[in-house]
Amino acid sequence: MNKLTLLFFIILVFVFTNSKAQITTIEEGFETTDSILPPGWHKVNNAVFPISANPDVNWTVRDSGEYCPGLANALTQSHNGTKSVGVSWWASIDTSGQGGDGVADCWLITPQITGVNNNYILKFWASGGSASYSDSIQIWGSFIDSIPSNFVYLQSVFWPAGSVYGQFQEYTVDLSGLAFGTPVYIAFRYYMDCAVDGFFVFVDDVYIGDPTSINTIGSEIPERYALGQNYPNPFNPTTRIKFDIAKTSNVKLTIFNSLGQVVKVLQDGVLNAGYYEAEFDGSTLASGTYFYRLEADAYVETKKMLLVK
Incomplete structure (x- = not known):
């Protein structure tokens, strides 16, 4: 077996074993x-x-x-x-x-x-x-x-x-x-x-x-950071949250219960500038008032939403 054939065989084994897992x-x-x-x-x-x-x-x-x-x-x-x-x-x-x-x-x-x-x-x-x-x-x-x-x-x-x-x-x-x-x-x-x-x-x-999805809306760049009100609200069990990122930033979007405890982290990492929409699934949570907070660069904003089952 020549070196080229051996290399090809090793690559195939690597791809196959990793793709299965x-x-x-x-x-x-x-x-x-x-x-x-x-x-x-x-x-x-x-x-x-x-x-x-x-x-x-x-x-x-x-x-x-x-x-x-x-x-x-x-x-x-x-x-x-x-x-x-x-x-x-x-x-x-x-x-x-x-x-x-x-x-x-x-x-x-x-x-x-x-x-x-x-x-x-x-x-x-x-x-x-x-x-x-x-x-x-x-x-x-x-x-x-x-x-x-x-x-x-x-x-x-x-x-x-x-x-x-x-x-x-x-x-x-x-x-x-x-x-x-x-x-x-x-x-x-x-x-x-x-x-x-x-x-x-x-x-x-x-x-x-992971039912959470973060989607980009359009291709335009917003002038400022913003956090929208979730829709629908009240919701059962899913709702959508829109937010605007003015420049490439570390972005964190977090869901809290009424006691201030973290129940979900929808986004935690770098996002490019743009308009975004996140989907939140509250299937595993009890009915009640929840809060969601956006942190990006120096921008921080929190809003309230209501889960009704």
């Missing part, structure tokens, strides 16, 4: 696969027993309208499109057809995500439970690896008995606690004592990323 945003509707998980996703049975010989009781992508394992008459449901990923209470049954210890422990784990910052959130649509049985899932995160024992608990979703089967709701989880500059994994954990409860949980339309 650089997933910064996940937007997954589970529409491109059937019976298997999307590339990079995987499932783990973390129970103390091997589960049913039917592997589809653990997290599996299905077409809506198909019969669900463990349910006599219920069909697969989806929020959007024709598919979703779901897990059955039958994950509590071992390979002999017995009840195991009755506790299902099934993990659905995302691909590795890089570039997580303080604005990152997880949004997803989910449905669980039925008229007779409660259900739940837990959200976990890891900045070590994708082994369940290295994840930390973030949040739970619970559906009480009396829930409407197949009725989806959107949920939002703040991921700022995982923003340590290292790659992270997110997991959906189905941990249910199915000797008592448990039915079927569907998850669909998963988004992981």
